[in-house]
Amino acid sequence: MNLTFEIQSSIFANYSNNAFYISNKYYTYKDFSQIISNIRSTIKKSAKKTECFVGLITNDDIHTYASIIALWLEGKAYVPLNPEFPLDRNLSVIKQANIVTILDSSSEKTFSSFNSIMTKTLSDSEVDLTPVEISDNDFAYIFFTSGTTGTPKGVPITFGNLSGFIEAQWALNYTITENDRCLQMFELTFDLSVVSYLAPILKGACVYTIPKDEIKYSYIFELMEDHELTYSLMVPSILHYLRPYFDEINCPSMKFSLFCGEALPLDVTEEWSKCIPNATIANVYGPTECTIYCMDYTYKRNSENKTHNGVLTIGKNMLNTSTIIVDDDNNEVETGKEGELCLSGVQLTPGYWKNEKKNKQVFFDKHHNGKNTRFYRTGDLCCADKDGDVLYLGRVDFQAKIQGFRVELSEIEFHVKATLNKMNAVAVAFTNSIHNTEIGLVIESKPINTKELLDNLNEKLPKYMIPTQIKFADSFPLNSNGKTDRNKLTKLFTK
Amino acid sequence: METLTIKETISDVLESILEHNNFEMHDELTAKDVDGWDSLSHMIIITKIEEAFNIKFKLRDLNKLKNMGSLVSVIQNKI
Numbered sequence: 001m002n003l004t005f006e007i008q009s010s011i012f013a014n015y016s017n018n019a020f021y022i023s024n025k026y027y028t029y030k031d032f033s034q035i036i037s038n039i040r041s042t043i044k045k046s047a048k049k050t051e052c053f054v055g056l057i058t059n060d061d062i063h064t065y066a067s068i069i070a071l072w073l074e075g076k077a078y079v080p081l082n083p084e085f086p087l088d089r090n091l092s093v094i095k096q097a098n099i100v101t102i103l104d105s106s107s108e109k110t111f112s113s114f115n116s117i118m119t120k121t122l123s124d125s126e127v128d129l130t131p132v133e134i135s136d137n138d139f140a141y142i143f144f145t146s147g148t149t150g151t152p153k154g155v156p157i158t159f160g161n162l163s164g165f166i167e168a169q170w171a172l173n174y175t176i177t178e179n180d181r182c183l184q185m186f187e188l189t190f191d192l193s194v195v196s197y198l199a200p201i202l203k204g205a206c207v208y209t210i211p212k213d214e215i216k217y218s219y220i221f222e223l224m225e226d227h228e229l230t231y232s233l234m235v236p237s238i239l240h241y242l243r244p245y246f247d248e249i250n251c252p253s254m255k256f257s258l259f260c261g262e263a264l265p266l267d268v269t270e271e272w273s274k275c276i277p278n279a280t281i282a283n284v285y286g287p288t289e290c291t292i293y294c295m296d297y298t299y300k301r302n303s304e305n306k307t308h309n310g311v312l313t314i315g316k317n318m319l320n321t322s323t324i325i326v327d328d329d330n331n332e333v334e335t336g337k338e339g340e341l342c343l344s345g346v347q348l349t350p351g352y353w354k355n356e357k358k359n360k361q362v363f364f365d366k367h368h369n370g371k372n373t374r375f376y377r378t379g380d381l382c383c384a385d386k387d388g389d390v391l392y393l394g395r396v397d398f399q400a401k402i403q404g405f406r407v408e409l410s411e412i413e414f415h416v417k418a419t420l421n422k423m424n425a426v427a428v429a430f431t432n433s434i435h436n437t438e439i440g441l442v443i444e445s446k447p448i449n450t451k452e453l454l455d456n457l458n459e460k461l462p463k464y465m466i467p468t469q470i471k472f473a474d475s476f477p478l479n480s481n482g483k484t485d486r487n488k489l490t491k492l493f494t495k
Numbered sequence: 496m497e498t499l500t501i502k503e504t505i506s507d508v509l510e511s512i513l514e515h516n517n518f519e520m521h522d523e524l525t526a527k528d529v530d531g532w533d534s535l536s537h538m539i540i541i542t543k544i545e546e547a548f549n550i551k552f553k554l555r556d557l558n559k560l561k562n563m564g565s566l567v568s569v570i571q572n573k574i
Contacts, residue, residue, distance in 0.1 A: 213527075215537060218557035241538055245554040403534075434538060463533060 003140075003163045004072050004131035006202055011036075011129060014178050014204025020062055021181075021208045021227065027062045029204065033127050035066040036073070039103065041125040042117050043074055047101040051076065052139060055094060055102035055114070058082050058188035060212050063105035063119040065197055071103070073131045077139035077156070078103075080189045083110045085462045089152060093144045096154055096353060136160025142353055143191050143288055145406050146399075146465065150414040154353030155288045162194075164346035165291040168319035169199060172296055174256045174282065176231055178204035183232035185210050185220060190404065191288045192260055196233055205231070217241035221249060228253035233284075235261040235404035237436045239268045249275040260284045260293050261404030263311040263392060265435070269299055285314035285392070286321075288406075289362075289376050291347035294321035295390065308383075308391040316388055321345040322368070323390065324375065325382055330364055333383075340396055341382040342375040344368070349376075398486075400429030402437055402464045409439075412457075412465055416441060419456045424476065427467060428486055430493040440493040441467035444476050469493055496574055501548075501567050508543045512536060522564030548574055 011019075011029045019032040047054060054071055056078040058064060071078050079097045081090050083106065093099075094114070101115045109116045140162045147153035176182065182200040184207045186193035200207045208223050210216055217238050223229055229251070236259050242249065254276040259269075264283045273281055281301075286293030297315025299305060306313040317323045324332050325339040333339040351359040362377045381393040398409040412427040424444040432438050443450075450470050457466050471492045479485040502520045510516045513531040518524060526532040532540065544566075545551055550573040560566045 215557055215560075216534065218554055221554050222558055242554070248554050468536070 002131075003159055003166065004075075004134060007069060007072070008129040008131060010202050010204050017178055017204050018206040019201065020065065021206060022060060022062055023209075023211045026206075032062065032066060032069075033129055034124060035062055035119075036069045036129065037127045038122040038125050039063070039067050039117070039119050040070040040073055040128065042119075042122055043070060043076070043101075043103075046115065046117055047076070051100055053077050053079050053097040053099055053142060055079050055081050055097075055099040055111075056188070057102065057104040057106060057110050059105045060209050061105050061120075064103075064188065065207075067103040067105070067119055068197075069201075072140060072159075073129060075132045075134040075138055077141050079142050079144075081110070082187060082189045082462070085189075086459050088460055089462065092151060093154070096144075096152075097142055134159055136163070137350075141191075141194070143189065145288060146408040146411050147358075148408045148410045148414075150411055150418075153355055153358060155349050156351075156353050157191075157288075157291055157349055161291045161347050161349060162198075164320040165195070165294075166198070166202065168294070168321070168347070169195065171319040172282075174231075174258065174280065176200060176203040176205050180205040180230045180255075181208060181227055182206065183208055183220065183223065183229055183234070185216060185232075185234055185238070186404075191292050192233060192235075192404065195292050200231075221245070224249070224251045224254065230255045232256070233258040233260060235259070236264045236268070237262060237403045239272055240435045243268060243271065243434070246271050246275055251276050252278050254279040256280050256282070258282045258284055260286070262401045262437070265310050266305055266307045266312050267310060268435075269305075269312060273299070273301055283312045283314060286343075286347075287376075287378055289349045289378075290321060290343045290345070291349070294318050294343060294345070294347050295323070297389065306385065306389055306391065308393060311392060313389045313391050314382075315390065317343075317345075320347055322373070323384075324366075324368065325384055325390075326377075330366055330375075335386055336383060338381055338383045338393055341378045341380045341390065343378060344373045344375045348374065400437060400439065402429075402439065405462075405464050407439065407465050412439065412441070412461065412467065415457055415460045416443075416453065419453050420445075426476065426484055426486060426489050428490040428493065430490050438469065438493070439465070439467045440469045440471065440490070442471050442473055442476070442489045442492060444474070445472055446474070447472045496571070498567055498571070501570055502563070504547050505544060505563070505566065505570075508540060508547055512540055512543060520563060522562060522567075524563040525561065544570070550574060 014029045018026045019029045020027045058080045104116045105119045139156050140159050142154045142156045144152040144154050184196035257279045281299040283297045284293040285295040295314045297313050324342050379397050381396050382390050384390050400407045409427040416425040426442050428440050429437050477485040477488040518529045
């Protein structure tokens, strides 16, 4: 598959169709192609040929989406930079990816000391969507996720990875056509956004986005009802927010409703299925390292679904991925036994950006199905049943998912300890009263004023990583191994 | 109910959940202006306001709550 050629041909084939609906305004594929071309011609003039990675300020507007396509047509990769993230964090990403040029659709430059291309104010140039030649090994994007040592770690994804994903996505037969209206609810710093704009563009469908100042879950509901959306990918936390209002929701137009990013409970799914009576519901799974998602389970209406602790199975690997479940020594465990889920295949990233130490920890080679195969350890504790369906049991480490975002609890602890001189602190993830995950912080001390601490964390970490509750303990409880008993500390927040 | 009384009740709810009162209850006040009023606490705040006034917001009402003024008028229409 040649991804950029397919983007070009889909745009021309659907020229008069709506491509985007953003903040109450439609943009056709013709409008889209003009903006792509304007940005592209400026990139050609302003960025060096050798510049591989270009920064992208993640605003919610047509220029930001056009910037991605413009970069890809030029064979360059984008690195999303959320302007609401702390400056320190963005600068760390910019430094790691060696970014010189930044595409910015804001009215004023977000970062003053870089070569900013202000994409909103460019004059029209000739429409040119013919892609430059690229190889499967060229990069399409780098997304930075939470890292254990206080520095975000970069996951580069190549055009080969992305093409492999798209091929596997089509093979699921959750069909999108030029008549579909598809939800894009994700921040562009989150890789689930990629399939949410790319799949519709490749089929000439219309992408519906969420303005940044709206409340996500209620806005999604209005889009679903007022615009009769037909296709959606969401994080399960949206369902927890919507659940008290399920009796107000009836969307017969919805054809496919996919979930990813967090555990999907069966009971909520059953209730949700009544709000979207004609839709196929699916639970998809995958880490950023294996390109968006790579496993899939189709929910069965009116018959038994496989679960563990009330959480739906993540099903089987998609077309281009193979999975094994292993013990600590990378040996496959017997069917039904628990172990760590490992992934391989064309969707797998070449490795973390400039982080050989981490690469050695989580990627390994193993003889599998007659050949030497490179695997990635997901950190997810799983077991497979006799049909090959995989059940998610929990994490093997201290990573949590907050509204789908990956959070290393140790990264929060790192910044807390850096602020609180010599005090011990533990960050835990707990489930709140509406079944969403929150972060709690326990400090080993008498109660202290935490304003300075929170101010400091806000300067270092994105909003979703800031603890929502803080408690104090005179001394931390220990478990039988003599380690801090995180389970006991977690219970401080769930009583 | 008087606008002033409604505002006082909302102010009490906010203070009890956010554990501070560093905000002024004018009509243009938005969640962004108030420390700790984010998407996570929003749901809890909405539920507590519903309890305090013994009302239930419709999902559609939630998108109309752009600032304190609109919150007060939506509540006024419900009680």
